[in-house]
Amino acid sequence: MDKNTKTELEAGAFRRLVGHLQKNTDVQNIDLMILADFCRNCLAKWYMAEAVEQGVEMDYEQAREVVYGMPYNEWKDKFQTEATAEQLAAFERKQQAKLQ
Template identity: 60%
Template sequence: MSDTDFETTQIEAAVFRRLREHLLQERADVQNIDLMILAGFCRNCLADWYREAAEHRGITMTKDEAREAVYGEPFPAWKAKHQRDATPEQLAAFEAAQRLHKG
């Protein structure tokens, strides 16, 4: 790995940590379903990608371990503090967004 590759990896890691901090601390009010509607990914997607990247490097990780790495605590604890039930409007918007992305 060249110095440039190392620096790029360090920058990308810092960006990931900043995104995670933003979504978990500064914008915990934004629901995962809203992220899915608007951006097509959510905090759980980040955890899935985290686990996939670990496994690509030969590190076995469970879904719960990956979620804890992203959420900074066990997912059920974060969910109890921050996640609300989806409204009918959110569910309808989610379904519409899914059809748009599959179309």
């Protein structure tokens, strides 16, 4: 596979992942962090880092808007719920396990 085709496939997969996350607003970032060790904010940070590496000016809020499909504060107001005690405990266990 040539480099351009590989890049196009990766870009398409990224667009599908972002679209999937935008459609599934019931999936909270804390759940993603517990299960997959990344969340929408992580994805936005990676996107921004790649933009900077490629010489594209972008800040974190712009990157989050790409990932969330709207300004982050708007998404947070519409879809983010308060993390439960169980979620916070599971997240803490995950963090502790990473340290061992």
